[in-house]
Amino acid sequence: MSNAIVQTTSHGSNGLLFAGWNQDQGCFACGMENGFRIYNCDPLKEKERQDFEDGGLGYVEMLFRCNYLALVGGGPRPKYPVNKVIIWDDLKKEHVAELEFVSPAKAVKLRRDRIVVVLERQIRIFNFTRNPQELYQIDTAHNPRGLCCLCPNSNNSLLAYPGKLTGHVSLVDLADVVRPPVDISAHEAALSCIALNLQGTRLATASEKGTLIRVYETSTCEQLLELRRGAAHANIYCINFNQDSSLLCVSSDHGTVHVFASEDPARNRQSSLAKARGILPKYFSSRWSFTKFQVPDGLHCICAFGSDKKSIIAICEDGSYYKYALSSKGDCHRDSYCKFLQMTDD
Secondary structure, three states: OOOEEEOOOOHHHOOEEEEEEOOOOOEEEEEEOOEEEEEEOOOOEEEEEEEOOOOEEEEEEEOOOOOEEEEEEEOOOEOOOOOEEEEEEOOOOEEEEEEEOOOOOOEEEEEOOEEEEEOOOEEEEEEOOOOOOEEEEEEOOOOOOOOOEEOOOOOOOEEEEEOOOOOEEEEEEOOOOOOOOEEEEOOOOOEEEEEEOOOOOEEEEEEOOOOEEEEEEOOOOOEEEEEEOOOOOOOEEEEEEOOOOOEEEEEEOOOEEEEEEOOOHHHOEEOOOHHHEOOEOHHHHOEEOOEEEEOHHHOOEEEEEOOOOOEEEEEEOOOEEEEEEEOOOOOEEEEEEEEHHHOOOO
């Protein structure tokens, strides 16, 4: 699943089954073998903890910082069936709605007026009310990763998901579903990760090959950038834009978090042989990240930018929190580290 840590069993028995960002990456939610936890990102602070004695959660979706969450059971003893989505009111400490499907829910996306549930071959859209009503269904290609992005901006209800052709992305405006989806031929290989910026104007994509990140303008489907993560194959775990979309961070199973300039591509590194474009292979004219950092032990991690443009946060499967600071020269150094699962809300 893109932009989240999803595990059927926890790493080293720490109880963590899921970790994912809220819509603006200011918080992250954790699904545990015995409940859920909510953390503020920067500064790091545990904001909420709900323990369940009777099972775990494999998916927790926040709605910015409000009291509603979408929960899906998971782990060795799921709290809820994996084919049910529970809407939880954290003020009342109870579930206020539930949606049941014939197959497991792979992902859930929320905005203030919509609940979007991703199944393996279908996306189901509901209005966000106390008694959610299904509005429409979208048939998709086989989507075992549950790839889907929903723009949270109140002025843009764009939904991005894997198209029916391999490596393609479909874009649909949920405010105008009569209009056919727009198709972007993003990669030759199957998609592994997709991400929208906060405004819904930029789409970033990666394939299962994991060497290239491509960025598109959503209104025109024009490719704006092609960024190279590396030469070797990699599983891309997470892609995120910063608040103004000037930077992009990418994490992979190589244990590296790369940072690219998306508004000023000249900041990104390029081979000294780039001037021979048209003579040498395309690889030599690639734009590489202007900085990167390594997560110890190559752990599965998700990445996002801190509360300013000058820091990157990495959340890891072992319960580690890393904050790296960007210098004015574009270098990266570790600013702080914490085992967030061992924190309390004191």
